[in-house]
Amino acid sequence: MPGKPEMTYEELMSVYRQESRQTTLSKxxxxxxxxxxxYLDALDKRCSESKGGADISGMLLNQLKTAKEKSAxxxxxxxxxxxxxxxxxxxxxxxxxxxxxxEELKAFESIKSYFVEHRRRTLSxxxxxSASQEPKLELAAMAVAPQPIDENPSAMNAKNSxxxxxxxxVRILEDLPVIAGADKxxxxxxxxxxxxxxxxxxxxxxxxxxxxIRHSLQ
Numbered sequence: 275m276p277g278k279p280e281m282t283y284e285e286l287m288s289v290y291r292q293e294s295r296q297t298t299l300s301k302x303x304x305x306x307x308x309x310x311x312x313y314l315d316a317l318d319k320r321c322s323e324s325k326g327g328a329d330i331s332g333m334l335l336n337q338l339k340t341a342k343e344k345s346a347x348x349x350x351x352x353x354x355x356x357x358x359x360x361x362x363x364x365x366x367x368x369x370x371x372x373x374x375x376x377e378e379l380k381a382f383e384s385i386k387s388y389f390v391e392h393r394r395r396t397l398s399x400x401x402x403x404s405a406s407q408e409p410k411l412e413l414a415a416m417a418v419a420p421q422p423i424d425e426n427p428s429a430m431n432a433k434n435s436x437x438x439x440x441x442x443x444v445r446i447l448e449d450l451p452v453i454a455g456a457d458k459x460x461x462x463x464x465x466x467x468x469x470x471x472x473x474x475x476x477x478x479x480x481x482x483x484x485x486x487i488r489h490s491l492q
Contacts, residue, residue, distance in 0.1 A: 281313035283337060290344040293351045299373040307377055310345045317341060356382050364389035442475035444468065444484040 292300045303309070321334045356378055359369035363386050374382060446466040453460040453474055462468065467487065470478070478484035 280316075281309040283341060286310065286313070286341055286344055286348075290348050293348050297355070298370070299352060299355055299378075301373045302375055304375055306375055307349075310348075314338070314341060314345065352378065353381065357385055360385035361389050364393060440472045441469040442472050442479075443487045444470055444475050444478060445487055446478075446484050448483060450478075450483060 289300070289302065289306075317334070317338045321331070321338050324331045324334055356374070359371070360382050363369050363382075371379060371382065444467070446462045446464055446468070448464050450462045453462065460468070460470070460474070475484065475486070479486060
């Protein structure tokens with residue numbers, strides 16, 4: 275990494291001790307994690323290529339083991355602090371993130387988003403229910419129910435014939451309750467591909483229960 279000092283064993287140990295003592299994030303270089311990764315990789319190669327005696331090889335292996343443990347320790351300690359900061363931020367606090375690295379800032383935003391969404395779903399069930407009430411009612415209207423008696427059989431036959439011609443090919447995205455059609459009932463399950471009368475297909479498409487499969491001209 276040109277222009278950047280290489281990570282040393284002493285620096286890594288110092289960061290670990292400092293991070294363990296503080297309740298807040300300690301100040302780290304923005305390239306701390308990439309430098310740690312390069313250091314561990316180089317140390318691993320030195321162990322593999324070592325032609326010294328057993329004592330030298332043993333020292334290198336012990337140093338590699340400790341370096342891996344302490345670098346993982348630094349990461350875990352800082353992530354625990356970030357999780358608490360993200361939770362506080364989701365509840366309205368303004369944590370100080372000036373000592374966070376670029377990688378940690380991305381993690382912070384992801385964790386915060388999780389807490390915000392989890393809080394919304396947990397504490398606002400009525401809002402979620404009201405938001406989806408209209409689609410549920412619309413789908414419920416399609417369920418099997420006693421059908422009105424049409425006193426004009428000719429009109430009924432004409433209507434059925436028209437529905438059979440005007441259909442939409444769809445793929446079903448989830449198991450559905452039985453749909454009462456004009457001349458038959460539809461028992462639809464996930465991944466079914468079926469031609470449905472347009473008025474039923476459009477309701478399913480609007481509510482993200484199906485996707486349209488468009489015919490392509492060969």
